[in-house]
Amino acid sequence: MTDTPPQIPEDVAAMSFEQALAELEKIVGRLEQGEVPLEESIAIYERGEALKNHCETLLKRAELRVEKIQARADGTAASTEAFDPS
Template identity: 45%
Template sequence: MDKPIEEMAFEEALRELEQVVGRLESGDASLDESIALYERGDRLRRRCGERLDQAQARIEAIRLDAEGRPAGVKPFAAA
């Protein structure tokens, strides 16, 4: 749990977030440890959200011209 969150890939951050949630749900952590876990979990959650937003921005839809040939790309529009 010591790796800087900013350097984590999505999968790493999600895995650690799951561990943090599990630890918090177990009720075995002291109050101070629970607060620290919650704070790190919040930062991990934000990191995962940022990575998902970046991935979505990279998804592109191919536009076709009147003859069905690729004519360029347009940004993905989430429904």
């Protein structure tokens, strides 16, 4: 079993974090209401997975950028604490 990353549709990959999160929240809301037909539920769940994966990728990139910013000019770490956005 290979551990390959899931494919993200092009339209999702082009979204900003905020756009993807907003659409994901709408999908979650629709699924929580329970009024979506089964086939549509499966389709929007799959899209939600793609949106979630895209958001996670963007967050990881942002985290790496913050870590890079925290590094000193000489290459030593200025801080080893994890980034806390709150």
